[in-house]
Amino acid sequence: MIARIEHGAHQGDHLALLTVLRSVLVGVPDAALIPLWRHGFPGLMTDLTPARLDGEQRGERLAELKSRIEAAAAELPGDVPGLDGLRGWEAGLLAAMEHLAVLRIAFESEAADVFIERLRRLFLPEALEAARYLGPYRLANLDRFFRQLSAALEEGGGDPTAILRALRRSVAESREAEEGRPKDGAEDAVQVMTIHGAKGLDFGHVYLLQLHKPPGGEGGLGTEVGRLAEGRFEMRLFGVPTLGFDRVEAERRAVEASERVRTLYVAMTRAKDRLVLLGNWPDGGAAPRPPEQARTHLELLAWRPERPEAPLVELWAAAEASGGAGVLDATGALWTFPALRGGTEAAAGEAERGEAEPPAVEEIARASIRLREHQAAAGRRMDRTWGGAASEEAHERLREELAARRLAEGDEEPRRGRPAPGGGNEIDREAAMALGGAVHRALEEWDLAADPREELARQRIHLPAYLAPLARGEVVERTLPRAEELLDRFAAGRLLERLRGLAGHLVARELPVLLPPRDGDHAPVGVVTGAVDLVYRDPETGHLVIADYKTDEVDDPEDLARRAAVYAPQGAIYVRALQEALELPQPPRFELWFLRADRVVG
Template identity: 45%
Template sequence: MSDAREQRRRATPDDDATARRLACTEFRRPLLVEAGAGTGKTTTLVQRIVCWAVGPGWDLSAAWLAGQGGTVDDERIAGRVLERVVAITFTEAAAAEMARRTGAMLGGLARGERPRHLPEGVLPGDAEDVARRARALAGVIDRLVVRTIHGFCRRLLSRHAIEAGLAPGFAVDADLSRISALAHELVAERAPELLADDDAVSRLDALFAHGIDLEDIERALVALTAADEPAERLLRPDEQAAVDTLRSALLDAGRALDEVVAPLREARGGRRVKDELAARELADLLEALGTVRPDAPDAFERIVAAASACETLPGCLATWSSRPDRMSGTARKALGEQALARLPEPALRFRGLLDDVRRLRPDLARAARELLAPLLEELELRVAHAGLAGFDTLLARTAELLSDARIAAEVRGRIDQLLVDEVQDTDALQYEIVRRLALDGADESRPGLFVVGDPKQSIYAFRGADLAAYDEFRELIVEEGGARHRLCVNFRSRRRILDEVERLLAPVMRERKGVQPGFEPLHAGRTDGAAPGEVEYWVCWQADENGRAAPENTRAAEAVELEARTIARDIRDRHGAGTPWSAFAILLRSGSDIDVYLQALRDEDVPYAVTRDRNYFRRREVIDAAALVRAVVDPSDSLALVATLRSVAGGLPDAALLPLWDENLPAIASRIGPDDPAALDAALAAVRRAAARVDALAPGIPGIERLGHWPSGVSAALTHLAELRTSFRVDPPEVFVEKLRALSLLEPLEGSRYLGAFRLANLERLFDDVLAALGDERADPETLLRTLRRSVAELLEAEEARPEAAAREAVTVTTIHGAKGLGFDHVYVAQLQHGRRARGGADGSTRVRRRARCRGVELFGEPDAGALLARLQERDAADAERARLLYVATTRAKERLVLCATPHGGNAGRDESLLGAIRPVLDDEPLDARWKEARAAGTSVVHDGPRSWRFPALDRRTPRRTPARTARPDREPPVDAWLESADRLAAARRAAAAHERRPVGAPLSEEAHALLREQLAARDESDSGLPEVVAPDDAERVARAAGTLVHRALERLPLGEPLHRALAREIARLPQAATALGLPDPIAERAADRAAELLERFAGGPLGALFERIAPHVVGREVPLVVPPAPQDASGPVGYRAGVIDLLYRDPDSGDLVVADYKTDETPDARALDRRATAYAPQVGAYRDALERLAAPGRTVRAELWFLAAGERREIAR
């Protein structure tokens, strides 16, 4: 069946099963799996990795290693298998999750457990062999290469930095702060030269006339450098292909419109009507465009000039595209009814193109290019010299690097399997990288390619996600002998929810190649209960004075307020009935109204966690902490001083600002520090004088009596400022930042406020960033200051930090984009009636736009031909993306889906809301009739088969509003409360001091060592087998060295070789090995003799025979073991206990894991041996218990002591 026919056919559960099986068995042919929402794409990726690793991948690596000669053991095979698997994910969190789940699945196989949902028969037949391989793979899981595309590119470029044109050891400037600093320095240095050059001055004048200043120029240079846009390309932007495509688009759209409006040119009324003029202008424009040669140097400017010459046409296009009924009677008569009905569509299409072209300012773009090009060229050199690269540079240089056939072949030679996740969210450049890695070169040299994605969930067009590039890549996979398969069985949502998703989206998600995929139904795969799920629509209309629905009179703000309050109350009520907070999620299209929803949650005492909130630099605690750092590092920053003193760290009231400034505090405070010890005293005196003035004015200052202690807070803040400035000068960065945190008290004060855990996470992130900046030898304090000032002043977008436990104890509030990949029992999709936030338009910024078939540069909002085409494609993609956004939002729900859809009456014109995307379906719903039915029944809910409709304005119970929390207690806390709090603090300090004295780690055998010391002291026996028990005399040193030599010899023994032959070889090595221990020659000789004697006894005794019998079942020798300390271990280590297992094997008779510990003690009789066994029992028992908890839950682990000198084995009872 052809791919086109396969694409048109709906996928069935049988197709789903086929796709899952092929993912685990087909490792040579390229595979593209389109995984619908909730179908378990991550599980499929993990299953593929595991099936490859324990099956063909293992065999391939084992054969290769065998061909290289030398010892081939499981660990070497496992390491090679995993390091030749490369998985590329969309986010670092997804990469970590994939690695974690791969390790967990391998661990389960190692314990003999069959993974859930794994197709039958995809693993090798021998279960024990699979378990053995899985154990080895799980032990080296860190060798698996799972990275984001940027992480993968960075690693590759680090190997080939010179070939890629990067400095060896280059650094990625993630937030572009260092490149911004270089741009700032460059512009500052070149400004005098520019102002002395007449041509440069004229270019600057052109930019300044449009409101573009030097800071805008700096930002433009940073954007172009970060995008790896070469300066020479900037000077020749209008490539012929892009100009020709733009011209053709205008001609095609114009001709389609001209076919409809041509009769208007012949219309005759009493006077020439404007529609006739517009039709003639259209004909003139098409004629002018037809004469433009795309290869002419001024082709782009001529296109813009022709479009700009139209005067009447733009206004008429607005009427033709939206309200043709408002055209003159003469024009309507000339067109006729059929043409009038056809007119809006071609008019709207041409109007969008023409408006974009008419808005262009070629003169400004030319001035910008000529001014920026030489600056950009120099900035490129400085960035290269500094060894910096942006994220886009990683992609561009990797694609360029892989164009070298030799390097590409070398990289392919290191990869056996390449997996790519979320492929629908990538751009043309990333597809190019994957193509060169897996679809170029000879077939036999290519790695297996497995890509997973879902074009229906492609919602990142604003980040460059390109469905046209996706479609081309999908076709390329099929052309190269690959196949496309689909996963359609959903394990997340209930059947009724999936049915509603299909009802809403199947009619509107119609396939348009490169723009919109066709809808694919999902089949319910959940088997945990028969509940069909719930679907609810909430319509937040207001009621008029007669109780009737009033959509026309419902203001958007009122609808949002009612929506937010109803959601909050519903969550609170359901939580009261037993549903955990973490089961709820509120999904928003954008964050514009998020504060309304958060306030409603606060009013109902509902805890919430805002995920992926990019308002980090808008948060009060971040602004205050940034101000503190600036006040310390830059004593002249008076604004930072004010912000610090007014923060919770100082408590300065506004009423004291003027008195303090009258006392010249800013000037005095600028001198505070190690160079002027008297400045602090002068500042404190100024505070006292200002406080006296405030006290005199107190009767006229409302609320000042509650702030009577502010002088103490401000004085303390100034005192700490002095200490911190000294610390910044003399202390290492780690010490300075720790003092910054401790002295400011920002963390405990902010942590005690509402949502304190989130405030603490934000502060921790900021202090970590400060430490990283100060500790980086490439950076300097000026760079840190500039970054903090710019970030706060411009409210730069950055994601908020989030406490780890937040999701377990709070309602999730996030955007639809932020919810991708997540699932919740109850999902409220809010704001369906909201239009989209403008993205990707002409906003005055500078960027490089890349799409599948075009690329270009936009300077200060002015695009070249390629950038304009890309912008038009992005706009088209954004319109189609609305349906996909709704698909993602609705498929997050597991049990209940609530759609807050509030249509407004008289909604004319272009509707860019999510509600508009499904309006063809919802327009048939009789909402007014349902309102009347609910009102007549005295309720707010109407049930309609599988769904229900709720009108919150009809709720009889009004959502409660709690007063805002206030920090104005009626009285001070009683003294007893202060004393009790002080006692608790003192106790906590003592506990913290005791905790600090505890070691980080300790040996697992510590208890056994202590017990043996006690026994030896009581019986006056010597101990020659336990390290570090008594002071080492010569005999003790000999015993220790002999024990070390024996352990090493037994660790090296080849398990497949006869024991006597192998031990003879090890005994021959003993003298050399003893000398290598650094012991005096007499001691080394005696140690070698003693070790030889012990090994000979071992070989000739029952323990040697046992060792040969279990050799095929050995799991490991000298196995390191690290476990967390037991909770009741209050005086032990705080981090871990560690030890080494001498021998770990599986009992060939019972299958139990056995921990064996070698002992080289020489004991005179059986009673002495029993006493030693009792003393050692806790040590080997601790190994056994730890292994049973960590590696084999539910399975039996036994423990043994092997006394080598006596040739006896003692099993340790529990």
């Protein structure tokens, strides 16, 4: 995140740019970095400076940046491992670079809190980190980072160097503190992690498992190279060492011994209330190994001077004599023997049951049926996606409706560029999605305080840049005139007048939505995402209203009513998200603003 801030402030810092590209928020594959540099990508990013370019020039530069990215993507070989999992990275990269250009303008012209909110809204770091392992902790640390960023922006007075210096100093001096942990999330959940992963955290109860287990290794049969302190290299080649490789191994053992002591200390100091150490205690006949020779954490514990002098068998006998499963030593540590816990009760239970009877054939048949049902349910769950769009069901309904209409008209093939019954032309799905995305972006950025004609001209200039990350080639050529026509209709119609009249009552524009899905065989497993186009308060009642822009090519009132029914599931998700997030006593009203028809359908 600091690299993202740094590149937003210093456009020529290519190291920060490289860090941003490889981050999870952008996800450029490593194989694409050299082709990008070869096509002059860093230089173009440097030129995207607010002081150097006006709006039209910035749009032209983004279009050029898009062509360079596509050229770099075309050079990637198809056999790069894992590249299929990053399919579409070039579109994400262009969108991220466009966001960075916006952030550069915001950094120079907007207040600190506005800049931070724009950063969070454009890149959605909270949503990404929440979905990762230990999400609550990541969210808490993100919140702390943004507080530090806000303070640095206020103190730096707009000086990028001072701001970045303050952030780096904060990171260098940071310690895992209470405010870096979630306040109320997952406190009672069981966290399974490595010792290194637990560093900086603390828990009420900590269980350290398999302390007797030695570290793994290849048993000296592999090939490896080591460097001695004086700089000379020694090696083991297919299991055969050079003459000085024993010194390399001795140095490694010393480092591993120190690391073993450190990790044991880290692990044992994570507990606030209770620490449980589990492992097979060494045989009592052998003398404990000193710390520098210990190979396991349990051998380190066995060496401590406060350990019980009695052998393990005597501790066992003492615990058994007390009628329990454990005994306290002189230091107050409780030695527990799981084999003694519940042994009497288990034996009594076995005596009462006698010899176990095999299950009946009918019971086996019923269990087989249940197993098949569970397997089928598990298969259906595995077929479901992790995340889904709030508009997914509505778009599926729309595709079904259009397919049914084409079938009724005797046209079995999807139409591209033919006259549509509702007026205008039908376009393919990619072009329709690009058209909707670009127009939505224009309405989000529309300055309601500006002169409508001047603002329309400004948004028409930006349309190519809005389309660039959404489509390519001929799709852009087909979509741009339609987007311009739709903006012209909006500017000349009643919807812009209505939106300008609501300027003082707006709550949010393009509000991100993230909520758990409903149950169902086709619902996503993890999350539902989306963006609410407009949230405002009704000037008369003060109640919240959700408005969703639609670019559908329909004008007839009956067609509008049918489309409203199609989009009802999407509206229900937005209503549920807002009502649950704000704990509203009643659901907000949902409206559809059909831009081509210049109509609002409630």
